[in-house]
Amino acid sequence: MNSKKNQLQAFERLLTIMDELREKCPWDKKQTIQTLRHLTIEETYELGDAILDNNLNEVKKELGDLLLHIVFYAKIGSETNDFDIADVCNEICDKLIHRHPHIYSNVVVADEEEVKQNWEKLKLKEGKKSVLEGVPKSLPALVKASRIQDKVKGVGFDWEELHQVWDKVQEELEELQVEVQEGNQDKIEAEFGDVLFSMINYARFLNINPEDALERTNKKFIKRFQYLESKAGELGKPLKDMTLAEMDVFWEEAKKL
CATH class of the missing domain: 1.20.890 (cAMP-dependent Protein Kinase, Chain A)
Structure with missing residues (x-):
């Protein structure tokens, strides 16, 4: 693998190319943060496909595409004097240090679960009014349900036993069947959503990613x-x-x- 020096040189090379493209390429010159947004989402899904296929060569390529987008956004930010790539890097470094007091301070944790709980508590101390603020509104519903459940688990709002979650799935299925027999389409949709939400919760307890x-x-x-x-x-x-x-x-x- 490449040394840290080579890695930094490669990153500097990308920054230089981005500068040149922004200055000389007609397409790159026209892009804004808004025009890049849908392309970034597309690249993220392509990375997801490569990961699901376990195609590591494609993962490498798609990571490069995403990294290009990050550098592109930072370049645009530097042109308006709002932020540059150093600000982006320092922001995430500061956050990681703050959110990992068990590494960079004297906090002791027993396991991964305590790390997640501390993470959510720290975010609330940073000024967030809800643990769910960090769930993007534009996430697909299935992924959003997963993230919601992960978030509330971090503050202790969760089932204790697997059988309780399965009982909830069965309860929601029964409620759905009642509404199907009644024929009220709005209530059927609501109960169907409850079934999906409970199944996603069950998947979490089985250590399965529902997506x-x-x-x-x-x-x-x-x-x-x-x-x-x-x-x-x-x-x-x-x-x-x-x-x-x-x-x-x-x-x-x-x-x-």
Whole structure:
């Protein structure tokens, strides 16, 4: 691996290239913090895909793309004299030192869980009125539910036993069924949301990331359905003209691959 000196040289090289692009490239010159936002989100999802695929070469490339965005934002900030890359680095360094008193001070912790609890307590002392302030509003709902549950757990608001969480899942399923029978669409949606929230909570107790689990199922379904499409194509028969029984034959084949 590269030495610390080489790592710093590589980072300096990126900063220099960013300066040159901002000065000379017509596209780069036009970008603002606002125009970069959706591109940054896209790059983050691409990194997520590479991580799920466990493709470390792609992870390396996508990390580079994200790092470029961070440097780009900092460059724009320096042009308006609001902040530069040194400010960004120092800000996160100061935060890490402050949030890790068990490393940089005399606080003693027993395990990872106490570290998380101290983290949330420190954030409240920093002026946050709620432990949930740090959950981005624009997060996808499933990811947001996970983060909400992690946050409140950090201040002790949590179930104690796994069976309690499963009991809650079953309770929410029963409530959903009642509303389905009643036929009130608004209440059905509300109860369905409660079921999903409780399942995400259950996943947390099983040490499963629900987003990763669902994406794994998505990929599995796509692979099997595309196999079905290819087999239908070999027969020269559109899927819409096939019976469910005919499609199920190929679906079962796909499950064995």
